[in-house]
Amino acid sequence: MSEKFDLPFESNLVPKMLDLGSRLKFRCYRGISCYNACCKKADITLTPYDVIRLKDRLGKSSSEFLRDHTVPFRMDKDGLPGVKLMTDDEGVCNFMNEAGCSVYSDRPTACRYYPLGHMSMLSTGAKSDETHYFLVHEEHCKGHAEELEQSIAEYLKSQETAQYDEMNREWMQLMLKRRSMGPTVGRPPEATLQLFFMASYDLERFRRFVLSENFRNSYQLDDSTYEVLAKEDLSLMQFGVRFMRQAFFGERTIEEQTGAWERRVEQRKEVWEARRQAEISRHQQAEDEKYKDA
Ligand code: SF4
Numbered sequence: 373m374s375e376k377f378d379l380p381f382e383s384n385l386v387p388k389m390l391d392l393g394s395r396l397k398f399r400c401y402r403g404i405s406c407y408n409a410c411c412k413k414a415d416i417t418l419t420p421y422d423v424i425r426l427k428d429r430l431g432k433s434s435s436e437f438l439r440d441h442t443v444p445f446r447m448d449k450d451g452l453p454g455v456k457l458m459t460d461d462e463g464v465c466n467f468m469n470e471a472g473c474s475v476y477s478d479r480p481t482a483c484r485y486y487p488l489g490h491m492s493m494l495s496t497g498a499k500s501d502e503t504h505y506f507l508v509h510e511e512h513c514k515g516h517a518e519e520l521e522q523s524i525a526e527y528l529k530s531q532e533t534a535q536y537d538e539m540n541r542e543w544m545q546l547m548l549k550r551r552s553m554g555p556t557v558g559r560p561p562e563a564t565l566q567l568f569f570m571a572s573y574d575l576e577r578f579r580r581f582v583l584s585e586n587f588r589n590s591y592q593l594d595d596s597t598y599e600v601l602a603k604e605d606l607s608l609m610q611f612g613v614r615f616m617r618q619a620f621f622g623e624r625t626i627e628e629q630t631g632a633w634e635r636r637v638e639q640r641k642e643v644w645e646a647r648r649q650a651e652i653s654r655h656q657q658a659e660d661e662k663y664k665d666a
């Protein structure tokens with residue numbers, strides 16, 4: 373299964389765009405000659421909601437899930453970190469067994485969409501994005517030779533994508549905004565990229581960060597918000613998107629404590645000074661080495 377959906381940024385494909393009313397001739401069922409062939413060539417990018425569904429299904433923490441079932445990759449040329457489902461050396465998905473998908477009712481968004489890909493686009497001057505679909509036609513997939521024909525809307529309903537679309541929407545919009553702003557936003561510092569990884573996928577770690585004293589000293593949130601974020605993964609996931617919009621684009625939707633910005637600048641000054649001193653002493657050491665035997 374080559375990548376089943378396209379996050380809205382890097383793609384070399386120039387696909388034929390389809391909409392919800394477009395017709396799709398396709399059927400997949402247990403017993404078809406290619407049954408499971410797609411899961412033996414799995415290239416599945418996960419969304420934050422996919423991670424929540426799968427980690428809960430397996431009764432693992434997000435860190436355990438990421439460690440045991442995913443591989444990291446860079447989603448764009450700025451090095452934005454993403455995660456894919458882990459496969460074996462031949463590309464067989466971790467979750468595939470003789471009977472099929474062992475996590476079927478919690479399978480990721482990309483698996484639900486196949487053989488469709490989808491991408492969101494923001495037309496010039498448009499206020500909101502539009503979703504377009506395209507067909508992924510792979511040699512090993514015999515479902516295209518079946519007679520069943522239905523609209524894309526009907527197909528997606530049968531795959532129960534609605535909940536996933538709803539939960540993925542804000543995160544996808546964050547990606548789209550980064551893409552549409554192009555080089556104007558520049559490459560984020562490594563620390564911001566790591567923050568993005570944590571806020572997107574490693575929710576338990578992000579929760580510790582949000583509940584830390586440092587965070588409370590920097591941002592003004594009321595106690596009831598902290599209570600919700602301490603307990604609810606979905607609320608924390610949505611808060612993560614807000615937080616990253618603030619980090620990437622400077623949107624001020626989370627109020628900062630008075631003087632927090634100045635304190636951060638002061639702290640950074642100390643770090644920069646320490647780095648400068650370390651650089652000077654490294655340089656001096658190298659010079660001493662050069663002339664030691666002269
Ligand atoms: S998660 Fe399930 S449906 Fe998706 S590739 Fe793996 S085995 Fe196949």
Ligand code: SF4
Binds near residue numbers: 410
């Ligand atoms: S028809 Fe396509 S999607 Fe269905 S099992 Fe075969 S390869 Fe996979």
